[in-house]
Structures are given as structure tokens and as C-alpha cells.
Amino acid sequence: MELNRAVAENIKRIRKSKKLSMERTAAIAGVSRSMLGQIERGEANPSVAILGKLAAALKVPAEVLLENDDFETLLLSRELDNKPQRLDGGKAVLRPSFSYDDTTRQETFFLDLYISARYAPEPSVPGCVCHATLLAGTVALNAEGQAFQLLERDALRFAADRPYFFENMTNATARLLLIYQYLK
Template sequence: MELTRAVGENIKRIRKSKKLSMERTAAIAGVSRSMLGQIERGEANPSVAVVGKLALALKVPAQVLLENDAFEPLELVRELDTKPVRLDGGKAVLRPSFPYDDVTRQENFFLDLYISARYAPEPSVPGCICHATVMSGSVKLTAQDEDFQLLERDALRFAADRPYRFENMTNSTARLLLSYRYLK
């Protein structure tokens, strides 16, 4: 998103969350109401001094008004657009669901474990956690030196920055959803 528009949207969102009118916010900040309206609509590029005044009026750090994460809340990922990776001699298939996103600091995968399949990835970066949800089948998940028998719709959160592994425990395909979150 363009920075000027992002600043305007940030100001408007924060102003409304504090239940302040445009008139009141403009008066506190010492800017005209029309200037504030232009800034909120992304039609005017405020100076550093004006951003500072608005931050004081809204009682937030100026950097909050400058945040521009370009996050798009609506995103469609189709299976045909993702590339699966075959592991464990082809008995395990890892397919991205959502690629890594800098804003949410997470990524998601589908994991299919065929009969007798195992998946033991390298530990992730420090501070990474995984939410593993079994969509079908039964899986033995070893994490943090403990074994867990997970059945359909069971979920387990664990530190993914330590060794862990999944094993299919049934005579059919086990399917999981893996969500990795990278903490700051």
C-alpha cells in the first residue's frame, strides 16, 4: 500500500477507535479539519511535524501512524498453484497451503502421510512454534521428547525449533495441517 494512504488509514482507524471526531482531533493537533480530511483520504502527504502533532493528539507513537505492512487480508491459494514435495521415498507429501508472510510471521502446509510414512524435518529457527492438526487418520507425533497419539481433529502445539517427527499409525493415509508461527 502507498505510504500516504497507509498513514491516512492509520490516523482514521486510531481516531475512530478513540471515538474522536475529526474536528476534535484537528483542534488538539493544531491542524485544520480540511487538512486532516485530506490526510485521512490519502490526498495529502503530511510533513513529519504534522505526523508528530497527530501522534501526540491521538496519544500514540508516531511510528504507529507510519506503519505500512501491505497486508492483504483476503488471499486465495489454489492447490494447482502450489508445488508438493515428496519425502520419505515418496510416502510423505508436503504441500504449501499459505507461503510465509512477513506480516503474520507464519506459513501453513498440508502433510499427507501414506502407509508407514514418517516425516522428520530439521528443527526450525529459534522461537518457531507449530500447530499440528490431524484432519484424518492417526499420527504419532514426537515433540519435545514426548510421544503423542493424535487422532482425527486432535491438535498439538509444540516448539518446532527442536527435533520432532510424525509417523502414520494406520493402514490408510493420514492428513495434517501444519501451521508454523515465527515469534519475534
């Protein structure tokens, strides 16, 4: 949803949930009723100052007025549409599953580790957490200064903003699902 439309709907929804009239909200915020009406209809693009006044009048944090929850739950990602990245001399393949999404603050990848493959990416941005689930094989995972051996269907969550690596421990391909979550 367009941000202007999301702001309009958020203001109107919150105002109504607090049982405030447009007149009363406009008076508390110190804006004209016509301006508030234009904002709620999505016809006016409110300044940061006006958003701050409206947030104070509605007694909500200003970022709540900017929330855009027009999140589409149904989304298909086809393997053929996602270009893989070959790493470690071609012994590791990182394939995006779902690209970064602002609403969920997540992105997902499949990681295939062929025989003797090692995947040691650069640490991510501060506050990033990885949820790694082993789908097939056996993998050594070193994260947060600790060594783990993951067996099929084991899962581990760890800080991805510090050095970590995966290493295939068998004579078969190991496959993982990696979900990166970017905390606020």
C-alpha cells in the same frame, strides 16, 4: 492497501476518535497543519521522526499508525496452484495451502505421510508455533521432548522452533493440516 494510504487513514481515524482537530493535533505534534493535511490525504510520505511525533500527540504506539488492516477475508487456494514438496524419499508430501500472510502471521500446509514415512523439518524461527490436526490415519508426534500418538481429528499445538517430527504409524496414508503461527 498501500502503506502510505494505511498510515493516512490510521492517523485520521485515531485523530477523529480522540475528537482532535487537525489544528490541535498539528500543534501538539509540532508539525504544520498543511503537513498533517498532506499526510492524512496520502499526499506526503511522513518521516519516522514525524510519525513518532504524531504517535506521541495521539497517545498511541507508533506501530499503530503503520497497521495495514486491508485484509481480504475471502481467499481461494487451489491444490493445483500449490507445488508439493516430496520428502523422505518421496514417502512424505508437503503441500502449501496458504502461503505466509503478514496480517495473520500464519501459513498452512497439508502433510501426507505414506507408509513408514517420517517428517522431521528443521526448527522454525523463534516464537513459531505449529497447530497440527490429524485428518486421517494415526501418527506419532514428538514435540517439546514428549511423544504423542495422534488419532484422526486429534490436534496438538507445540513450539515449532524446537526439533519435532511426525511418523506414520499405520499401513495407510496419514494426512495432517499444519498451521504455523509466527508470534510477535
